[in-house]
Amino acid sequence: MSRAPVTETVGGRSYGVPVRPDPASPQARPRQASLDDLGRPLAEVTFVVVDLETTGTSAATSEITEIGAVRVRGGEILAEMSTLVRPSAGIPPMVSVITGITDAMVATAPAEAEVVPTFLEFARGAVLVAHNAPFDLGFLRAAVERCGYPQPAWEHLDTLRVARRVISRDEAPDCRLGTLARLFRSTTAPCHRALADAQATVDVLHGLFERLGNLGVRTLEEVHEYSSRVSSAQRRKRHLADGLPTGPGVYVFRGADGRALYVGTSRSVRSRVRTYFTASEPRTRMAEMVALAERVDAIGCAHALEAEVRELRLIAEHKPPYNRRSRFPERAVYVRLTDEPFPRLSRVRAARDDGTYLGPFGSVREADDAADALLAAVPLRQCTPRLSPRVRRPACALADLGRCGAPCDGREDVDAYARHVAAARAAITGDPAPVVAVATRRMDRLAAEERYEEAAVTRDRMIAFVRAAARGQRLAALTRVPELVAAAPTADAGWDLVVVRYGRLASAVTVARGIDPRPWVDAAVASAETVRPGPGPAPCASVEETERIGRWLAGSGVRLVRLDGTWSWPAAGATRAARSYAAPTTAATPATAATPTPSPTATASTTAGPAAAASTATAAGPARPPGWTGPAAVN
Template identity: 80%
Template sequence: MCPVPAPTGGVPRQASLAELGRPLSDLTFVVVDLETTGGSPATSEITEIGAVRVRGGQILGEMSSLVRPSAPIPAFISVLTGITDAMVATAPGIGEVVPTFLEFARGAVLVAHNAPFDLGFLRAAATACGYPAPAWEHLDTVRIARRVISRDETRDCRLSSLAALFGSATQPNHRALADARATVDVLHGLFERLGNLGVTTIEDLHEYSARVSPAQRRKRHLADDLPTGPGVYVFRDGTGRPLYVGTSRSVRSRVRTYFTASEPRTRMAEMVAIAERVDAIECAHALEAEVRELRLIAEYKPPYNRRSRFPERAVYLRLTDEPFPRLSRVRSVGDGVTSLGPFGSAAAAESAATALLEAIPLRQCSTRLSPRRPTAACALAELGRCGAPCDGREGVAEYGQHVAAARGAMTADPRPVVDVLERRIARLSADQRYEEAAGVRDRLAAYVRAVARMQRLTALTCIDELVAAAPTADAGWDLAVVRRGRLVSAASVPRGTDPRPWVDAVVASAETVRPLPGPTPCASVEETERIGRWLAGAGVRLVRLDGEWSWPAHGAIRAARRFDVRFDGGLDSGFDRGFDSPTDTRRGRAPSSPRSGRSGRSGRSGREPRKR
């Protein structure tokens, strides 16, 4: 893929605050504490709210109010908190206090000790008063303390214990404002500890885990100069050898998590310990980043990447080129060869082959047969599972009918196989032979999955050129140029910019492709499938289409939906769904612009078009 220069008037991309990181010292926090009549918002009510607004270690304001509940306060709650029915008799109701608190907390990060408890009551109260349930960003001092404080320092993480540890000027006493003030002191004490560990932004704090070793945390500087937008990152050791390739919508934020967050994969912790530098490639959008990741993994074969390292190991089934063709398991296929796949394993290929052979009597022997030299037939001929071309019972023409049926079931219409196996499943189920029926079902699913996958791949790899646009969250457009199933150019159009000059630029700068033999002539199978999933995303529009994009009207994609077949590696996501693209496949339409460019052929004769 070639980089696309921005047309005149292009707007540079502005990194978001979330990508840059928000320092804790610059944020406003509202530390809140509640007293209630019980432990559940469904059965209990708030009796007191106390909150303190702080920023940069300075107290900006305080709020405190008793709240009159609709029912008497239980006696044991009054003993615990000191709040009695007489005290709240003249207090405002929750409908008067909630608006005041929402205004007090506006624009701040909420902090509470055991935050799920307090936030649960606050959300329930806001909803009861007719306000939408607030989605506050929040911190829980209990959770943070459990990561930072050891048992040698304090026996537990109760507010009273932490307040004593950090020398709080306010003693917690189960009154809302006093407890909120004590929580402020605890929060500042925790921030001091975290600052010594290199946790200075709220993003770092959300990701922080005590299980990250100090040596691992010291490498956090490796992420400092990385781009903040979408791209690919490569961890390398001291010799420059690639260790791991990954992708993210925000490269800097993602790489930073390797040094600040707990990584459950032990191999990743080992990789970070070896890594000495991180390289990054900026990309126009997420699709380009995903495609570049696949290509780099296939090229470098990094030791810490488990998937996508060996695309050449995919398995195919093909019909051999001989007088009496048979199914053969191969690693690659050329042009003009009827094939099925790719399969992730030889076992999956064997299951699909067995399903096809249960319905169509192709020979299963591996001997090369000649119509002029008959040989002895095997047991399958006596069982009616083979027409026995070996001993002359079927000639080339008669056997060719089976080959034609197999070719049609592999490339176009799988119903001859599906119907036969469904009838067999029904018979086995009627005889209560459920385990055998399940085996047939699994083989049928493997076959349908393989045919659908091949048909989806073929639909894209037959298109000479396709230009598509996906809407972005900031009202711009992500552009992609695809040729024969390969992403050859990409760009991101800023908001408020006419996309038409960008379309011309992205096409003009696109990579020239030279097809190679095989079902995916210009890219790996995974790349083509990633592109297909992106094209099936919500709001994606076809801008230009040179050719047709369609699949057989009675193809395996319909059967896959019917059987709810899942595709290998989760690659079914979006690709096999019904499409609702607003763009007619016969006339590409540029996003937010008049019709543009070429027209493709209609795919309506005996085939199911992409648009429904």
């Protein structure tokens, strides 16, 4: 007969002792394991909740500047770790603004090679927890690799993923850490500092565990399964992906009444649609959409850019309820320089003429901030009545403060006031340096007086103006080109061709490897959509469409084939200034990302756009170097 192991407790630890048990004892009786024995109870698992601050968003090109971690088990905090990390390069200014971590603060901090082994020891034997765990784990793995350590087999839990399964939209508008911290009444408010954010994540984790406990989820394995489960009803709809194209395109989920529920795009439509029915969907609204969907329509496209453009157009047309972005392009806000004897700035919803516009903006507040920055540098009038040189009105207090030339009471005539108008127009369409200079002087003065909140307001207004001016200049540069033909090399040595007219995608073609692309260029131009020019910054397409085309044209390897007209923007324009204030995180949507600053041409007043030949190419034919066998290079 074999001997059953019995434990003896020594110093609070249990050790196996092979002695013969009493046959009448409960330990000797056979017992069937319960379901609770099949997993690790959450109360017995040690978690290390970690948060990082970094110099950017890419683990391949950015570094860690701060690590904060909290070790918890059974709802109790066992230990905390917090340290700044000295990166090998400087911290971008906008990152310092967000996190409050400056180069001076990390100058004497330990280097990455000193911090990584400390964290590895701190996290040993624990389950890592982070809010948006792929981001933090990506940086940690990159740091471990740079330091020469083997990659740990970290088991991890993502509170963002779990929250999307547990929290409904009625409870919280989103699942950001700050929103969840308020929902669960965290004792620590997230503030973009590593330890504080980690402490807030601990409270969020415990709040989520309470919710999961009410659902019968009590082990770590059950948490993993719950956050990634796919319902049987969801799997039964996988046949909706049958017959869809395997290449790039747009797909439209439709309900029982045929209404578009959601529009998406993918490089492989069938594979992407199938994942909605066979893979975990962390977004609650997407699970709701899949439950309502009865069929999926698809439109095959020549390449990814055409698919992205068609997606934008379909979303704007159908306004699907489960798409959050791009549904209302008509809600864009502009700041317009009015056309009258004494112009002023006016906030408008649409650009209906060829006047001077600043924007577009995503919100009224952002538009007002940009207008305030311009008015601080240029003394345009701020009153709303229409003024005439023949009619006099009492001046307001702005005239006494020197912030208005008071054309209302005759202190400035039309010619004198026109100088202010010209300065405002030059700042919007050309060099924003005067606006930046005035804002910088004010920020320096406020900072010297320790009025940091007011300095931050001035900074935000300046950034809003610079980014809007840069966006408008990029749009104007592309929307005034009657026709542009460009090509991008594909992975299989073919070509993706586009025909763009006045900022609108008019035709798209893919040329296979080994085929002369020139006849295909002629065919694409001949079959392209007819586009008529119109007024405003983006007259023929949505702003997002034109900007996506601009980013595609600025991509690596893209070649300019034909250009009817000129594609350029000012050498000292707002695009270059906006790069200094580029947001380090996803706060800036792809639609507002800055295009790389082009290289200067021989002229002093302008630089070429992303197309190197933009200032001189015409419709006379393709711009090709001698011996060219494909389209001419853009960059």
